[in-house]
Amino acid sequence: MKSRESGMEKFCKTWEVMLPLEDEESEDRFLNEWQVNYFFQPLIKKAKVIMRIKESVHEKDSYYVIVRSARSGISLLRYVWGPFKIGERSTDFLVRPDGKRFLSTFELLDRGSTLKQTLTHEHETVPSALLLRKIDPQGNMVLTEQCNGVQTKRTFKKVSDVVSIEDEEL
Numbered sequence: 001m002k003s004r005e006s007g008m009e010k011f012c013k014t015w016e017v018m019l020p021l022e023d024e025e026s027e028d029r030f031l032n033e034w035q036v037n038y039f040f041q042p043l044i045k046k047a048k049v050i051m052r053i054k055e056s057v058h059e060k061d062s063y064y065v066i067v068r069s070a071r072s073g074i075s076l077l078r079y080v081w082g083p084f085k086i087g088e089r090s091t092d093f094l095v096r097p098d099g100k101r102f103l104s105t106f107e108l109l110d111r112g113s114t115l116k117q118t119l120t121h122e123h124e125t126v127p128s129a130l131l132l133r134k135i136d137p138q139g140n141m142v143l144t145e146q147c148n149g150v151q152t153k154r155t156f157k158k159v160s161d162v163v164s165i166e167d168e169e170l
Contacts, residue, residue: 023156090105100121129146
């Protein structure tokens with residue numbers, strides 16, 4: 001597959017957030033700065049987020065980020081970003097749980113060691129956010145989220161894929 005040649009292979013896996021968060025105060029500041037609705041903030045901080053990054057089975061050099069609020073359960077939320085191509089701005093909106101809509105651009109930096117995602121609000125009334133994903137020496141993915149100088153980090157460990165026909169068809 002093309003992901004082996006593009007530098008995306010280290011990111012094209014399924015990842016689960018490691019709780020508790022390292023710094024809940026910085027997470028609060030980031031969520032406030034990015035104007036995330038107060039109702040959703042506790043849910044975001046406590047969710048056992050599963051993130052899968054995968055290459056499209058239909059379109060070469062296109063990728064998806066699939067985010068779940070948990071591995072399973074009745075109140076499970078699932079969001080799909082993509083398809084997207086590295087270096088191109090998305091044409092589909094990412095819709096946050098609070099209904100705010102963002103366009104994304106993904107880029108590989110530092111010779112493929114960093115996956116950068118820039119989120120820009122559709123009306124530019126919400127500040128842009130920058131998400132940087134890197135693989136640490138232990139093989140975990142460290143997600144650094146930034147907005148207006150406020151920064152927080154989340155660490156994700158590699159886990160088995162969630163069995164999902166919908167995901168496999170992307």
